[in-house]
Amino acid sequence: MTLQEFFDSLEGQHIDVDNAGSSTNKYQCVDLIKSYCNKLFGVSVSAMSGYGNAYEYYTKFEKKSALYNNFTKIAYTSSMEFKAGDIVVWKADFSSTGAGHVAIATGTYSQSKVQTFDQNYPSGSACKYVTHTHNKINGVLRPKDSSKLGADSSSATAASSESFVSPKTWKNGSTKETVYKLSSLSSSIGTLSAKESAKCYEKKGSGYLVVYDLDSTSKHKAGFVSYKGGISGAPTGGKTYKNGSTAENVYADTAKKTKVGSLNKNESCTCLAVIDGMYLVVYKVDSASYYKCGFVSYSGGLG
Numbered sequence: 001m002t003l004q005e006f007f008d009s010l011e012g013q014h015i016d017v018d019n020a021g022s023s024t025n026k027y028q029c030v031d032l033i034k035s036y037c038n039k040l041f042g043v044s045v046s047a048m049s050g051y052g053n054a055y056e057y058y059t060k061f062e063k064k065s066a067l068y069n070n071f072t073k074i075a076y077t078s079s080m081e082f083k084a085g086d087i088v089v090w091k092a093d094f095s096s097t098g099a100g101h102v103a104i105a106t107g108t109y110s111q112s113k114v115q116t117f118d119q120n121y122p123s124g125s126a127c128k129y130v131t132h133t134h135n136k137i138n139g140v141l142r143p144k145d146s147s148k149l150g151a152d153s154s155s156a157t158a159a160s161s162e163s164f165v166s167p168k169t170w171k172n173g174s175t176k177e178t179v180y181k182l183s184s185l186s187s188s189i190g191t192l193s194a195k196e197s198a199k200c201y202e203k204k205g206s207g208y209l210v211v212y213d214l215d216s217t218s219k220h221k222a223g224f225v226s227y228k229g230g231i232s233g234a235p236t237g238g239k240t241y242k243n244g245s246t247a248e249n250v251y252a253d254t255a256k257k258t259k260v261g262s263l264n265k266n267e268s269c270t271c272l273a274v275i276d277g278m279y280l281v282v283y284k285v286d287s288a289s290y291y292k293c294g295f296v297s298y299s300g301g302l303g
Helices: 003-010 029-041 152-157
Strands: 069-073 086-090 101-111 113-118 128-133 137-143 170-173 177-180 190-194 197-204 207-213 220-225 238-241 248-251 259-263 268-275 280-285 291-298
Touching: 003 029, 003 113, 029 069, 029 101, 029 113, 069 101, 177 207, 190 220, 190 259, 197 268, 220 291, 248 280, 259 291
Parallel strands: none
Antiparallel strands: 069 137, 086 101, 086 137, 101 113, 113 128, 170 197, 177 190, 177 220, 197 207, 207 220, 238 268, 248 259, 248 291, 268 280, 280 291
16 A cells, blocks of 8 residues: 555545544544554554554654654754655644644645644544644654655655646546535536546545636636546645735636635635636635635735
């Protein structure tokens, strides 16, 4: 199993590998790490019995043989390179419970953010990709043998600095596919025809973010679909976008026919590409766990 296959097999799932949690305390972030160590490094789950609080994976690293036999402990610095497969460990006070947090780096990061694969973030969430700030990161545990991550990890580690996404070709099946405004796959904004092709730029939750031709014109439209479309390991990346001092309208299409939302003043998000002279952004909906995507006119400091 490769690192990407591990992510793909668990995305959207809840896992409890050690049966250590109570009925109200299952599916912890450490369950994901124990599964990772088991599936890719051959560490038995029982060998990690008692590896409880997430922050202790860093602070008590030397006392956890299953970790120090397979990983190297590296303290966080502001110039840190987060490599695919790194176990990222946050300090105890990162969480309200005082347990900290732990997740697996995908290899995509910037000077202020890092993308990881998490469980139980926010609390109760299934396994999914999350973009964190560097706040309260204690350090990383880096695999001693990166070959165990498989070939798929090489493309992820290349994203050591911010860059626009290289999309993958998405191909629809034999039926129409609904396109949604939200990554939670709700609020329909269009459809893709049977066998229609599009470009996939990212995956958020259960939704694949695709861009496709707008009504056979030279313009384009973006949204989320549930069908995988032949994609193996959705692309990751993007550049940090920072809105200006006024709200910015977000449109589903580069023709500005359908408004899907707006960015708050000074709001930061991720810009995936420049298409038809507009900026394709993906951003988290206020006070929600899902995302929207669309096109904006303002460059957000990207040029």
